Amino acid sequence: LVCNQIRIPVSTGFTSNSIEDEWHHLLDSLVYFEAENTSPNRNKYVVPLLGAKIYIDVNTNEYSNNQELSEFLLSIETTNKDDMIFLSTKLLSILKEFNGIASLYPLRKLVATFYNDLPPFTGIEANFNAIDNIFSNGEKEFMHKLKNDGFVVVKSLIKTSSFERSNLSKLLVEKTGQDKVVRSDTVAFITNAEAKKYSVGAQYDLLMAITSYLNEHLEFENSIYQPLSPGTRRRPLSNPKDIQVASYLKGEFYREHSDNSLVKGANENQRSNYRCYTCILYCNESWDYRQDGGALRLYKDSVGIVHPKDAIEKCEYVDINPDNGELLIFDSRLIHSVQKVTSSHKERIAFTLWTLRPEDNGCVGEIYDAGEELQYTN
Ligand SMILES: O=C(O)CCC(=O)C(=O)O
């Protein structure tokens, strides 16, 4: 039997009756919960499908004479750990309604711990050989650069052939849905199976392997470019299930932006997602941005810039040539742009993978550096 007991402190001023009604209402919204009142201060909820039980004990403040609530004790009993993860995640999501009334931090911490214990999704056949080869001559130097400059460019051994490029063109039917003034490229997101189908499995596997490589080799301690939440050994970075394929034709561009932007108007430390590193593999035969345009312009030290366009005035930049096989890894917070493609006969194609920080458990937008407690918004 797996049991977890979580203390959920309640803000002052709430009586137990009003909150208990709220509990019932929330838990009833999950059809597979069956409630049973076992005593005045204890409610038992049975989850028939999983054979799990959830107990909620209501503790009142002994110094208050109107049954003011002080905390809930939430106990979850299941027969295996997977069910515990499932239930805790589910509870966390429905208890969002309690935000401001109760502190969800203890439950959030439990959920984060479960997820951080899971291995990163590395792709079924992640290409560890290719990644080890790339970094084998100069691993320390590459990692040092990534830590101190926030980016690194390496030559990968994986090039994309003209046959593979023409296959990819068939995929690129989706538009980004973003404002055309900001970006005019065409994208598709592909899973492992789709990458294999379009014969770019090696590219997919290479990108997926980077995350594991970073987990093994990047020491974040004492680095300027720490992930927003510290530490990767106990809480590894992880992969999404898909990678982006993007195509830029003549005249197309992507204006200055951050892949994990600061949320406008919110606490200045709040970011909009969980992307930690942006990993781009370029596929363009004999590309020279001085003739063909399409450089990736990366603004140095631009992590704290609120309005991306300010980076143009305030920061130095480097231009990266999107030549076949070039692999660029950078801190997703950095401001960058894709310069207009000027060549009339070349298509600029790139694969992008976003390596995620460990707290990606379905919540978006973490306020980091805001004291001990991680805070989330929806
Ligand atoms: O293709 C590139 O070089 C960068 C694309 C990019 O910035 C993005 O898709 O977020």
Ligand SMILES: [Fe+2]
């Ligand atoms: Fe970007």
